[in-house]
Amino acid sequence: MELTENQTYTENPGIFKSASLFDWIFALVLAAGALFAFNRYGDFMDIYEKAILLAAVPVFAGLGWYWKSSRVLMLLIFGLSLWAISLYAGNLEMAQSRFFLKYLLSSQSAILWMSFLFGLSTVFHWGGLLSRSDFGGAVGSRLCWAAILMGFIGLMVRWYESYLLGADIGHIPVSNLYEVFVLFCLITALFTVFYEEKYETRQVSAFILLVISAAVGFLLWYMTSRDAHEIQPLVPALQSWWMKIHVPANFIGYGTFALAAMVGVAYLLKSKSILADRLPSLEVLDDIMYKAIAVGFAFFTIATILGALWAAEAWGGYWSWDPKETWALIVWLNYAAWLHMRLMKGLRGQVAAWWAIGGLLVTSFAFLGVNMFLSGLHSYGEL
Secondary structure, eight states, X not given: OOOOTTOOOOOOOHHHHTOOHHHHHHHHHHHHHHHXXXXXXXXXXXXXXXXXXXXXXXXXXXXXXXXXXXXXXXHHHHHHHHHHHHHHTTOGGGGGTSHHIIIIISHHHHHHHHHHHHHHHHHHHHXXXXXXXXXXXXXXXXXXXXXXXXXXXXXXXXXXXHHHHOTTTOOOSOSSHHHHHHHHHHHHHXXXXXXHHHTTOOHHHHHHHHHHHHHHHXXXXXXXXXXXXXXXXOOGGGOSTHHHHHHHHHHHHHHHHHHHHHHHHHHHHHHTTSSGGGSOOHHHHHHHHHHHHHHHHHHHHHHHHHHHHHHHHHHSOSOOOOHHHHHHHHHHXXXXXXXXXXXXXXXXXXXXXXXXXXXXXXXXXXXXXXHHHOOSSOOSOOO
């Protein structure tokens, strides 16, 4: 192919050739961390858990190369979590006697900090949006990053704390309603700061943080009224390595569906000339909504398949029309139809936004309503 004098040709160097020295150092740090985990905790892992740990290194290295901002976050989570674990010195009672554990880095302290920082981030984001202040949005964004950091530290330390209670009690902290609400907040917030950076707009984050703050409010109520923060042994059906991959994949779906719904709210306000001069263009809002649903649908599909495999192992059948399974199918069909209409019929505009908002109601019932009103094999915790 010949080039005209006004054209230039640039060969794509590829991800490896374009990687910087810091990218490779980051990957080596992750690999060193995995080796440390193998040497320290390998005896407690089965073959599946070891495979997950190995796969995590290239996955998170690739994420750090693609999304540069996430590298600092991951390194801070890794470093501060290890520091917190070392402060315990193998004794859970240290959480009440050592200053940094008691007030900052124990699982409960870190999750409370997460909750406070998400609330404060919401206030600053909305203050910046309503006052047209870049300062408010900038502070709100940094507070959101800090909340994500503290939340993940809380989950990592809680994982270790569960093993301090007993080797037969220890488990990944995604097993009950309290833990998955923390996970939901963190995943939703991660995608929020990602799209905020990708589209160079903080205004939409104010809307998404409303649903995160609502989840935080429920989390605090559930913690204080039900002592839900107490670590409990796993029921037999949850004592499976499937839980480690099924639940996170599921909540990537839930988080991105919630994000898309709140972007849909912003889209409707913009289209009705409400806050119109303070929000991104309708095209940007539409693109965020579409990409969030597409990502969520992919992970929700994977989670559903993994759930069927887990059900076959735990209960002897891939599908039992349990209420949680039935409503998961309804959620899947809803977003499959949304994407079909988008790709095949060019679905855009207010109809797409209203549909995304309606999808959040369906998803919320599948996530929480089933636990409140229906009984079945699946349950993250009773209300």
